[in-house]
Amino acid sequence: MPDSLTCETATTSVVVLATTPASGLSCADGTLLDRLTDQLATLPVRGVQVVSAGGGGLGADLREVAKIVRISSGAVVVLPADLVAHTEALALLLEHPSRNTAALVSYDAAVAPMRPPVRVEGGKIVAAGSSFHLVPEANATFRGVLQTGEADLASLADIAEELAELADAGRLGPVTPVEAIDLLLVGMVRSGVPVRAARLGQLHADRVTGQVSADTAIGRLAEVDEAQVRLDTSVKERDGFFATFFVSSWTRHVIRPAARLGLTPNAVTGVSIGLAVLAAVWFSAGTRGAQVAGAVLLYLSFALDCLDGQLARYTRMFSPLGAWVDGMADRLKEYVVYVGLAFGYAHGLPWRSGGPEGIWHLAVAAMIAQVVRHAVDFSFGGARTDAARVGALWAKPVRSLLESADGGRYGVPRQGILRLAQRMERESVLRWLKKMAVLPIGERTALICLTAALFNARVTFVALLGWGGVALVYQLVGRIARSTR
CATH class of the missing domain: 1.20.120.1760 (CDP-alcohol phosphotransferase transmembrane (TM) domain)
Structure with a gap:
């Protein structure tokens, strides 16, 4: 069952998938889920709905996302509770004026189980992968945060339900609830929905699987001056x-x-x-x-x-x-x-x-x-x-x-x-x-x-x-x- 927090002044809703064991890993702010919800509270978010593991597996998680999306208005961001990221990294989507469909990516193309490959061309994601879907000539990796613009919410809900049926039937191979958001991105891209690539740059956003990797990821955050990055990114990188x-x-x-x-x-x-x-x-x-x-x-x-x-x-x-x-x-x-x-x-x-x-x-x-x-x-x-x-x-x-x-x-x-x-x-x-x-x-x-x-x-x-x-x-x-x- 989802829990929710609300903020009346924003236009973007957030769905946090706390369906993996890593969501409850400890950190200075309590758990990783606590840390993430505290970060979201500082951003222009209208509501945060936390989807907890209900024992139904990947299919149930995807259906829960579809159910929430169908009754939502405005942009919707889906992200995992096992994410360790700079607040500025989340702001790349949540505070972007367009509120369009976009995904957080890094141009570090080193693929890992929690970093599925994507290919970016002209600022758009033209191919996305998972443990089941391959991406030839990948040049970036997806970092787990997917925003869907209001115009594409119906597409996201349809894709989530289709993926849930395929997962329940075992037709997507040995995929697990960890890959729920990765699969949603694959579905959006393959359905022809334009997905903007929100580039991390110097910022960090990593999904973790254990306490050691969580501590390491949190330690890496301190290596970056978020205030300086915010100043640097305020100046157009590709100006005349x-x-x-x-x-x-x-x-x-x-x-x-x-x-x-x-x-x-x-x-x-x-x-x-x-x-x-x-x-x-x-x-x-x-x-x-x-x-x-x-x-x-x-x-x-x-x-x-x-x-x-x-x-x-x-x-x-x-x-x-x-x-x-x-x-x-x-x-x-x-x-x-x-x-x-x-x-x-x-x-x-x-x-x-x-x-x-x-x-x-x-x-x-x-x-x-x-x-x-x-x-x-x-x-x-x-x-x-x-x-x-x-x-x-x-x-x-x-x-x-x-x-x-x-x-x-x-x-x-x-x-x-x-x-x-x-x-x-x-x-x-x-x-x-x-x-x-x-x-x-x-x-x-x-x-x-x-x-x-x-x-x-x-x-x-x-x-x-x-x-x-x-x-x-x-x-x-x-x-x-x-x-x-």
């Missing part, structure tokens, strides 16, 4: 070149002071918009000194634009409004700066059609180019999301749960363009060149600042159109290749 080396290298030191001052991400976004407007005002003056001042203000505006996201991740103050405001602010700031640059270039010069030397035509062309590029990006992302949603609703399971080997669709050769893109991701220099090629906002900001401060607005717009045109072609080719994969 300019943002990584010329902005985040110093804004990371501002995150904690900003948090202590009580600054919110939205407040930082507001200051960033104000600095961009001031930059546009200085650009509109048209003098060399004003151009340099505008460039400095625009750089600081972009730095704060990076800082607001870092602060949001550090404080975990996420909101749909904040995400929308941040995205809209980026466009607003950029286009206001274009207007300021065009005014500054035209200042004091004789007016002709399109302004002096067609500067307004160039400004409008640069705006249109950026609008088209963003439309390509966002429409492609939206199309992939819609396709995944329709596929999850209509598609039959990709692979049978009774097949022990995992091949099939994963053996399909990739197209040459995609192979080249993946090779570029592995090579450090090529990876940075690939990121710069699409002219992300950091590179655009740097381009505007340098050309405006050293030359003039005409050079700025010509450079934006030239590089932006190359980026647009690159994006179109890549999107077409991925769409026809």
Whole structure:
């Protein structure tokens, strides 16, 4: 029978499977189950239901999970009570703003009985294993924590019931209750449900089987500074070149002071918009000194634009409004700066059609180019999301749960363009060149600042159109290749 704890302010429920003997192992906080529930109490969890061993075996455990999931709303996290993990590791799922279907993985691919293999591609788990299910070319291991988004709860319940029937009939080999969550992940992946890979990084999350392994795992936790890891992970790991080396290298030191001052991400976004407007005002003056001042203000505006996201991740103050405001602010700031640059270039010069030397035509062309590029990006992302949603609703399971080997669709050769893109991701220099090629906002900001401060607005717009045109072609080719994969 499940016991439950509740918290009314959260949207995620937790199911703890205390069905193995290791759940009752002792630690400084009582038992491992006590330690885990204490950790969950510090996280935004609406309810914790503990499923104790009832003697019915694996099938009974899976049916209990299905029963709880069917009456749940919001995301549901399933994890074992024999888990020894950093609280920050649990927060990777429980405090993630998307509340989508995800699993905690480590890129340490050393497979062990309590560390089943998985294969991760593009941030998604595309193959998952158990003692019965094999995973060719595994590159990570599952660490026992599975979160299911609200849209996928029905799928999880169906999978749990199907697995329970197979386990009771002995058709999954010698699997035990220890593998309940591993099997659920296998079922979700093979049923075509997109499962995000939440990467542990420096943090630890290990399942244990005995007192010695429990003591060792708890001792390992002290080797990691969770506060420092939280700060490090608040800075985007795969950001653009300019943002990584010329902005985040110093804004990371501002995150904690900003948090202590009580600054919110939205407040930082507001200051960033104000600095961009001031930059546009200085650009509109048209003098060399004003151009340099505008460039400095625009750089600081972009730095704060990076800082607001870092602060949001550090404080975990996420909101749909904040995400929308941040995205809209980026466009607003950029286009206001274009207007300021065009005014500054035209200042004091004789007016002709399109302004002096067609500067307004160039400004409008640069705006249109950026609008088209963003439309390509966002429409492609939206199309992939819609396709995944329709596929999850209509598609039959990709692979049978009774097949022990995992091949099939994963053996399909990739197209040459995609192979080249993946090779570029592995090579450090090529990876940075690939990121710069699409002219992300950091590179655009740097381009505007340098050309405006050293030359003039005409050079700025010509450079934006030239590089932006190359980026647009690159994006179109890549999107077409991925769409026809």
